[in-house]
Amino acid sequence: MSLEHQLREDLTAAMRARDELTTATLRMTLTAVQTEAVSGRTARELSDAEVLQVLTREAKKRREAAEAFDAASRTELAERERAEGGVLARYLPTPLSDDEVAGLVREAIAELGVSGMGAMGQVMKAVTPRTTGRADGGRVSAEVRRQLAS
Numbered sequence: 575m576s577l578e579h580q581l582r583e584d585l586t587a588a589m590r591a592r593d594e595l596t597t598a599t600l601r602m603t604l605t606a607v608q609t610e611a612v613s614g615r616t617a618r619e620l621s622d623a624e625v626l627q628v629l630t631r632e633a634k635k636r637r638e639a640a641e642a643f644d645a646a647s648r649t650e651l652a653e654r655e656r657a658e659g660g661v662l663a664r665y666l667p668t669p670l671s672d673d674e675v676a677g678l679v680r681e682a683i684a685e686l687g688v689s690g691m692g693a694m695g696q697v698m699k700a701v702t703p704r705t706t707g708r709a710d711g712g713r714v715s716a717e718v719r720r721q722l723a724s
Contacts (some may be wrong), residue, residue: 577625577665578607595654599661603632626666630707633662670709672717678704679717691722 581604588596607628611620636659641650660719669677682700686693697718705714 577622577629578604578620581625581665594622595657596661599658602658603629603662606632626707629665630664633666634710667708670705670718672713673678673705675705675714675717676721679714679721683721687707689722694718694722697722 581600585597585600585604586609588600607625610624610628612616622664636655640655640659643649643655678701679697682697682704683689683693686696686700688696698715701714701718702711705711
C-alpha cells in the first residue's frame with residue numbers, strides 16, 4: 575500500500591471518528607501532496623519517497639510555526655501546530671539521534687578520506703541521502719562542520 579493511499583485511508587477513519595485535528599492535518603497534507611503531483615509540465619503520481627519529502631516539509635513548517643507562535647506568546651496556536659506535527663510524525667521514519675548523525679558523518683569522512691572545511695560540500699553530498707527525512711539538514715551540517723574543524 576502506498577503512503578498516499580495510507581494517508582487517504584487514515585483521513586477517512588479520522589472523519590468517521592470525528593477527530594478534527596487529524597482530519598484537518600491530513601487534509602492539508604494531502605492537498606500539499608496533490609499540489610506537488612500536479613506541479614510541473616504534467617500531472618503524475620508521486621512515489622512514496624516524494625510523498626515522504628512532502629510530509630517532511632509539512633512537519634518542518636509546523637515546527638517553525640510553533641516556534642514563531644511561542645516567540646509571539648501565542649501558546650494556544652503553538653500547541654495546535656505541535657499537535658499537527660505529532661499527527662505527521664506518525665508517517666515519518668524515526669529521527670536519527672545526535673550520536674547516529676555523528677556516526678554517519680564520521681563514516682562519510684572516512685570513506686572520502688577528506689579533512690578541512692574545504693571538503694564540507696563533498697561530505698554533505700555523501701551524508702544527505704543517508705539522513706533524508708530522518709535528520710534536519712541544519713543539524714547534519716553543524717555536525718559536518720564540527721567534525722571537519724577538529
